[in-house]
Amino acid sequence: MNVLLVGSGGREDAIARKIRETDNLYSVVSNENPSILGLSRNVIKYNKNTQEIVNFAKKNRVDIAFIGPDDILNTDLVDSLIENHIPVASPGQKAAMIETSKEYMRNLMERHHIKGNIENKLISDKEVLKTFFENNDTEYAVKPIGLTGGKGVKVMGLQLSNVAEAIAYASEIIDRDGKVLLEKREIGEEFSIQAFTDSKNVVFMPVVQDYKRLYEDDLGPNTGGMGSISDKNFILPFLSIDVVNEARGILNDIVTAMREENNPFKGVIYGQFMSTAQGVRVIEINSRFADPEGINVLTLLQSNIVDIFLDIYSGTLKNNIKFKSKATVLKYIVPPGYGIKPVETELTIKDRIETDNFKVYYSSVSGTLNHVTTTKSRSLALIGIGDSIYEASDIVEDNLKYITGDYYIRHDIGTEAMIKGKIKD
Known part of the structure; x- marks a missing residue:
């Protein structure tokens, strides 16, 4: 082929x-x-x-x-x-609007009474915006309607310190895009579920969690994603199977709703979910493999991906897609200043660095396999493959000595301290 x-x-x-x-x-x-x-x-x-x-x-x-x-x-x-x-x-x-228009996604869920929707308000007038905040003491996530590369959402209590900052940021979005989406802030553990679908059949991939915040301990501004983890049993140690199945059901319902509205979705779809005390909530739906989470599942994929693509197109997707029963931890190497004031740099990668349990994927770089020039975006995705998340994280750390140059990486992703902290919470 x-x-x-x-x-x-x-x-x-x-x-x-x-x-x-x-x-x-x-x-x-x-x-x-x-x-x-x-x-x-x-x-x-x-x-x-x-x-x-x-x-x-x-x-x-x-x-x-x-x-x-x-x-x-x-x-x-x-x-x-x-x-x-x-x-x-x-x-x-048109089908990709499930990601490219948050307005379409929220309205679709509302029309079909799909579980997991978040209380939200679409506003296009700045005076209405001010009045809305004056009459509410709820914290909100302030979101552009369209694509933001994972960097456009700001949340009150996190990136936005007070109501005045929320109004100012929402007003910027209105000036630029004509409208802004406000979503009630939810508290809980986020996770991603990706799936292949031919618009009728939905085949789920292992659950992954990504880490968007720039600094360790999940501090700093949002980025395109600093890394991600998956476990060998295809869920995560701090999530229950009931939570995962609820999220899978929501994703399946969204695919069904799109087909019923004569807007069938074919391809890879994924949901960014949050497990809250009130149940699973949909943070966003996306119309392709995630980055970095897609790299975790693709590294584990055992089935022929071209056959999967052909089955998606022909509407004959089969529920026999296989993944290795291994844990993975991905950590992105990024240029100095990434997420704030990135500086292009050069990196050297040792020849034949890859093994059965360690892979290097090349991102926004140019050059050769052994010597790359970065852009201002993410550079190299390093992924460890092991029998536990901790082991996979250690594998990445053990191989950092083979990559030289000026760069930044989050060392805490997938460590025992991080995972046990989540289980304790």
Whole structure:
């Protein structure tokens, strides 16, 4: 098979490696990711020209395509590929609204009475905004409607110290986007569940938890994600199976609701959930593999990913997808100042650093497999694979000596102290 992959981050590197286990890879990249370039038979640079990508797919006789990044799913690319008789295992622009429009997602859940919705208010007038806050003593998460790369949400009591800051930030969003979404702040443990779906069948992947905050002990500003963990039994030690099953049911109900509204979702869908004292709450729904959480599950995936893509497109997805029964811990290496004032730098990676229990995925970098130049975004995803979360975390730490240069990494992700602290809470 000839497979087209669009995207060039760490998540796409993980997808590319699974594709190359069995089939030929053709790639559309934003940065010259050395791993993806080395795996690909042919590559073009992404320049927002849909027709150029369609022509590239035709020229290389692509059998199936997969689009990784959320911002590209928010274009006409998937629809144009399908119109040109090129199968795609990703949602079209309308279905991708489950991620690209938080307004659509909340309204869909409300229309179909799906559990887990959060009390919310959409506001487009700044005077109404001020009055709303004056009449409420509830804390809210202030969210743009559209894509933010994991960095646009600010929560009262965390990133927003008081009502005045909340009003100021919400007003900025109204000025820029025309409206802002306020969601009641929920307290609890967040986790991610990703799933393959052909719009009828939903096959769930192992549960993962990611860490968006920049600094250790979950302090500092939100980022695109500093790392993530999964456990060998496919849930997490601080979550019950009842909580996980409730979240899976919500995700299944969302897929069903979209199909019933003649907006079928085909591809990878995932929910960011929170386990609260009042039950599971939906923080957001996304229309692709998560980054970093997608890298954890792709590292564990044993089934043929191209066969899965073909089944998604044809509507014949089977519930026989296999994952290794191992724990994983991913920690992102990022450039100095990442999340605040990032500085581009250079990193050297020892040759043949990878083993059966340690992998390096290349993200927003260029260069060679042994020497990369970073951008201002995340650079290398380091993932340990073990029989416990603690062991997987230690594996990452043990291999840091093979990567040299100026960088920042959160060492606390997946440590025994972190996990036991969560279980105690």
